[in-house]
Amino acid sequence: MKTHSALLPVLTLIISSFILAQGPPPADWRTPTEICEYRCTPRYEETLAYIRRVAAAAPKQVKIEPWGKTGEGRELVGVVVSKDGVFDPAAIHKADRPVVYIQNGIHPGEIEGKDASLALLRDMVVTKARANLLERAVVIIVPVYNIDGHERVSRYNRINQNGPEEMGWRAQSNNLNLNRDYLKADSVEARQFLAYFTKWLPDFFIDDHVTDGADYQYDVTYSIDFGPDVDPALAAWQRDELRPYIERSVTDSGHVIGLYVGVGEANPTKGLKMVQDEPRFSTGYMILQNRPGLLVEMHMLKDYKMRVLGNYELLRAILEKVNTDADKLLKMNRAVDAATIAAGKAYDPGRKMALRTAPSERSKPFHYLGYKRNQVLSEISGAVWNQYTREPENIDIPLYNDFQPTLTVAPPRAYIVPAQWVHVIEVLRAHGVQMQATTAAWESEVETYRCEPHWHNTLFEGRHPMSIGDFNADSSHYQPMCKAVKEKLSYPAGSMVVPLDQRAARVAVHWLEPDAPDSAVQWGFFDAIFEQKEYGEPYVLEPLAREMLAKDPVLKAEFEKKLVEDKAFAGNPDARLNFFYDHSPYYDSRIGLYPVGRLANLEGIPVK
């Protein structure tokens, strides 16, 4: 068809006056998940593209800060959001502005925190609808921590979860779960996180996840640790002030918020047993760093839109409270740091630090918003399974969250780690723990332990650890493996003295006390000390045994008693012969002797 050229000027005029009257269309600041109406979540590059666009629109408030590379070489970034363009941690701490660290995608299948964070970022600095959240606080958003896992995309990565259409994978590229790696720091990601964390030392830490486990009415769940291993003032603030505020505020926004009900709580009528996170978890690690941490667990079966919006409201509510209580929070964080340093200046054998805790039998009534369940006998499994309905069941049940220490230790004045245990020392260094190398060899009697190990018989996080269960490890039945002893030990030059009058003292205690839940011993860093390296040949041990039995009636009685009482021993010829090797001067007395020393004071230790 030909153009009616005579009409063109008229059309042009109409169009231009329309544009003049309306102005340019408003920029589209919808986040990628908003654009696809919460069916999808953006890949890492698309996520960064949106963040860069926001940063370009608000360069004074947003700084994209690279802090490392993943195993596969992708760039880890923190998005620092500050109202006035001050992005320097020292200047921010000095100006009494609390730093809030929001971590997303440690489990990349559980990804709504990322999409909620993008919306929050936009609302803080572009639409400014949430500019108030930056009044006092500086926010660091890590859009995705486990980026390599995030890019391992599939529709089938989260069997229990309702959307988005595709999502990332739980483990990083060495198949490690980063949320078990905080203290042992095996992964390159954890090592770099620790450096970034130490650089910023945030005042409040948030870790965004999605649940597995029971079905219930709550779409937003969370947990905070306030057991006996948490500073009492920080615990009280989290329990009595933060918790009521966020519960009320998130409820007012139209979501159903409740405490995180852990995996396996399929029968809530028996009550809810809460857990304190151990230091392999992000929030448990925060306890060692004297900082409050909050675990967000959005409910897996709620649709993605509800989860993104609920996650957003929880982040907003926490940030509101941190802004309101900024002075109080900073004062508490500084006080607990100062108290940690002061307590570390002298060895007080009467001072007890909790290493393991468990809920007591004391419970409180708790109003639980569940769903009715039909318990059905399955012809497939042969067991009873829960068929959830969507019919609300509001019941009063017991809540067990009165935590008591189940294992404590009196921290020494300092530890000394022999120079040759380089991997153990490297981990301390990664955590920013301050140490001093000895300048000469040193030998002395020190407090240490003799340990009888019992290894876990299954793999866990690429290791064969001791007594570590995967999740919600119940510390109430833990039997210590180690006995305190005093031994004369020698330390070569270059051994590391770790004084405990430092802010991160609790990290050192948890890493170096062998019965602590995530210690170097538990994770297998000291496995070699338990190996027997020399063995007696049977034709050598046979005459030796006869000689020993003839000379030593006490030993003879012990041997005979063991033959009667220990059937496994009696039936094992090698063990029977080894009994004599073990009682002979040939036996290696260092087997099971922990080489790290606990020092009561620093006198005479050769350090500069």
Ligand SMILES: [Zn+2]
């Ligand atoms: Zn998770």
